[in-house]
Amino acid sequence: MYNIWCPILLTVSQAFLAGALHTPRIFGVNGQSYEVGPPITANANAQSYSSTITFVDPHLSIQTVTVTSLPASQTAATSFDNQTSTQTGTIISSLETGGNPASLPFPTSLPTVTSATIQPLSSDVPFGTETATGPLSTITETITLPLTTFETVIVTQTVTTVPVETTAVTTATTVLNTTATINGTEVTTSIAGTTVLTTTGTALVETTLSAATTVTATAATTLTTGGSLSNLPTATASCLLSMGCSGQDVFEPIAITSPPSNIEQQGGHPVPRLGIQNTTGPIETNKFYQNFVLDTQEFPAFVMPYSLTWSQGSGNAQSYGMAISHIEDSQKSYGPAETDIPNSPDQYYINPLGIQSLILSAAEFGTSTVLTTDSLLVFSANVHLQASNGSSSILSMPLVQGMAFVTGQYVNLQPNIQSSVFFGSVTEAAQPKAGVFKYRITLLDGHVWLLYAIPTSGVDPNFQLISSTLLQGSANWYGDIQLAKLPDDSMEYLYDDAAGTYPTSGTVTGYAQDSKAQYSLSWTKGGAYSSNSTLLMFALPHHLESFDSNTAASVTNLTLATTTSGNSTAIIADYWVLEENELPTSLGFAPWRPANSSDSTVNLTSEAIAAIQKVSATEASQNMSAQTNLNSMYYSGKALSKFAQLVYTMHDLADQEDLAKTALLELESCFEVFSNNQQIYPLLYDTDWKGLVSSASYVTGNSGDDFGNSYYNDHHFHYGYFLHAAAVIGYLDPTWLTNNKDYVNALARDVSNPSSLDQYFPVFRSFDWYHGHSWAKGLFSSGDGKDEESSSEDAMFAYGLKMWGQTIGDASMEARGNLMLSVLARSLQSYFLMTSDNTNQPAEFIGNKVTGILFENKVDHTTYFGTDLSYIQGIHMIPVMPFSTLTRTQQFVAEEWTTYFADGAVRDATNITGGWKGIVYANFANINPTAAYDFFTQDDFDMSWIDGGASLTWYIALSAVLGGAPS
Template structure:
């Protein structure tokens, strides 16, 4: 993807000084402030308000408060409605504040990478290398007294003869191991703290023992001398993602893989060793030890296509064409032009679907009318003439905001504070891709602005190397969890969150279509790879199959899909509705219906479970008919005739859906 030469040109969209965005200067080092900054990252809570809310750095919950770092190996609270990880300050690491009036009490982010973040505490000369998936929390200490306290109590404390390895047994039955790169004089002090006598300079590594098996302790001892300080994730080729850690110390590197990592790890990679019995508990499933300096993840390839994968049944052409005529004729009359970037995007993407459906059923006469509609709708957002709203560039964090969002943090579902960027822009990109495919000259005219829209969440530049980029690296996609986050610059107790995985899939699918429209093979490959990972993650964590052991039994028994998935929580409710709105929970994980949707819902056994779980909810008073179409769409995967009759009886459709699209879907089933 091409990058602009000068970030301050804001890549073709006018700059704005938002009145609602938080200031990043408090928590980022000065050299980072001159680059685009992450707005949906795994450490986002460390950058917001007081920076004192916890973030999940697998396997620990980490909280930074008043120049100390609290570490929690969380327990899981569970009921049928939701499950979440409970933060309890198992260990609190602090140093003696230096009498420097210029030192700051809060933490400072001095560097970050795809897989880690470094928190400095300037007042006490402590730096923490928080690398995701490390069973150790690693701290660099410079001439300071170390204090380790706990919210429980220290039952016993002992060290080895060289004063480089210690074990602390707490009153909550946890055992923690402490390793030092050079001798340190640590002693138990009172009932709940461990103090250092004399200043220490060097590396401390701290890990909880995940079980009583003696082999666990031996494993931690063996790998205690090699520590990661950062980690990058590189798309080395299509459908291959490589993790590479920058490490220090000696020996081999031990990290932890979550269940999706284990599913995708390259089977032929002899450079790693999986320690299947070495496990930590996690809300995401057991984290398993993997030894190796780099991993390669290889998901099964998913091809991006404009049209249905198997083609439309020719016997259904007339029925689909009849619906197309009505939907196309109703574009201008029935579509109320909204100023919301989200609903506007859904409108134009809905219209663009009609073009591709018309191509499939060989009824091209309708296409010019839709193309004219799309140009009239899209161009004002690209040239800035849409008066109620528009895209602007925020130089503070480095990204697009809307005019409405720059003045009101609630407008456009929080787009102005970096919520849901991949959702909104994904819909715009879908419509633009269809338009550029159909009218290449139009596509060439607007290419620069189109690529700027896409780069807001699809920039691939390395962290710390943003001199030529207006946007941060992969704004929404989490390269450790392998799915996106939607919540932007809002502090949340439970960390980041995402509701609609299918709209995330749509974002990367649409970016791949942009690549197809412009002949950009690299973009097609990268966007397709990210889309594929998003699909794998949705199947792993959002789709709840009967009898699965990933989540607790009560939660699994009551839920077939997660409502909102958080860093440390799984909720059955939605942002816009309670758990009882099962049709909405299904729909928000399916919309928009596209060719790739059948890959997202390829497990027919699960689809039957999901539909049977949802159907009774349609008899509830107040159910919006537009949501029913999504339920019937999935039902058609195994009950085509019955679902078709239900779809034919519908009178209302979701604002991003249409009768034409539902008929196309049903008649392109096998």
């Protein structure tokens, strides 16, 4: 929101594990409840029953349970034997008797195992699907998990196909006290002396690990049987990648410990957690559904390609349900034309709000209706409507980015499907699947929607068209209703095939090796047909560019326009695999070009070195403390980063090591003001939303202080500069890392914690792996949704993350930064930085070259702080750093320069004043380094042309290395 720049200065979900009848489950803590296989099988005369289960607890013992039946119609007495210290106990299992063979799971409780700890598996493990073929046989499927917490359970499940309604054998193995990384099926631990327990049959094997010892470890999967092999949820989607999970896991946690103790923990955030239920962990603050937990809850959630708005009695239907809208490109509004810019592009475009095409509602809803949420995750949230607080009748809607259906889960309500656009006709269609009732709806605007009703009881919902605004179903109804817009009748079969299943949450995983990376977006599923239907999900244009061959084969011809990201395309897949094959691995602190990515050598001519030395000593002698210890994390970070890049240039490029070391000592002192949390407005750890925020707004009461940092605005813009500065300092002085690493890691975790194992920060607060870029707006409601202005500072954070990871030796963080930079380059060039051949933004708008501010619902060629064209274009340049040549292609820079800054152009660079002039010319070095070098080395150079976040030293070095210095 307030991203202003001023030129003055481990659980697998129970739902998943219980997905099939009698599926083995392990859940509960401290032995309170377990339900596991194998089944108890009765013999032909129902006189004897026998089955044995073995599992390991973290207290160095194996428990074996043997069940022997009693006579028919009686219960079974189960003996419990602990091989460490013999105990006896009784486990009661009800057995089906009467002379017929039976099969059922056991036991339902183990009251004697009160000291065992079997933790749930991690909820962020995604599941792909693999189709098994052939006759009935034994199938083994594995999932790997990072081991970062004490007593983490790793489960290996061998699945044997058996007749209908039977369960599979599960063996649980607990690995104690490890901090390990799993690649494929190998766990590497760096802790010497760790004891790992595994089982061979029923024997306990103890292994003492030394550094770099590997252990085989896998985790649980489930199987639905029925006489033939079916889709098996497998490993993670990443482990189905063509690179086979080799290389570096990109999403290892940075840390899982509490933030530094010198950062005060405080509750009572100015923004209350409105209507959020069943949440004790971190809560996302910058996601698409944020409007539903803020203020009056009246603004939309932009799910793409749909938007959803709680109608609150508005519109022709006067409904209190959830209104669904999809906007066609023809409905966008434009204007006015910017006649000073070549080809007169329109200044903005916006999508209409308030169009309630269809509304998921209920007859019970009215003025007392309440909206609550839970499970606010990185790709999804659950939204609930109830007629009143505490009502057991509820309409729940899982919202997931890219979902093809808007799904309502009805519990004891009379469904009302309403429309403020008015129903033209409603026709009941043939059932596409057993128990799926289908209706075809044509609205008076001519658009067609499909309705699928899947009652829990199988009873016809019996929808009746009551009026032009109301389609009503049966009272006291239970089941799912799914709605989808049909743009083309020939695509109707795609919705039919996917009906009865929907995504419930999403996960990102990935691996990098050398300059290549593969990452996956995968989803957990719900619905009556989730076990045998594949998801239909909508992808954005930048996704299509990077799909691997298997995912590309799942692309359909079904498309729907999005509000600000071009056309979305439907994909038939439970997970997507995407590839980036040119990671900027050689990108470092020095000037760099993607075309020379294999050569990181920097050679400066003696003339260029002399030009740098002429100004560097003066710039290094500035009062660093006065420029860095400010009342703004943003401006302070910019200054720290500026001086860090200056010191690096002196030390590594300009043969000024001694001067650089002196300046480095002062820079370290300035940075430690922040790592000691002694700046003007120290950081707080907010225990309500869980994050590191400036205390400025707490002190002043002004939500806009420091651009809204206290309200989670712009954290990636602010903290990215700190990461870069720390990376340079640590690179030049590794001893400095000892006392400062945890602080810098905490900043990185606040913005882009990659793992739900870290319970102190939400997963990827700012970066949106669906959109491929970040959102700047935090806890502020907005009719136009989230937004981002400075695309270049978004990339700055990814660059700072990469370089900080490189400096501290965190290979996962470095690889993650590389991947984020590559994804950003793709998405920014798709949506923010528009060359003449851009097809994702409207033709009426692309002549602006940059979006200005991109919202979820509109794009406006302006800034939050002024309308000068050098500001609007420059906010997408700043800071001009080594990564700039990656995200801002030479074609784009050339077109932008010709449009705005060339001699005689609308904003001729020679006429720009202040710091923006230096920014524009530094950006010019990308395509004309000689002209940029000449500009920065002119004898009468005016230092007012250098903004407070840059140095002339760096700009000379940048343009020289890119080819501007005389030979």
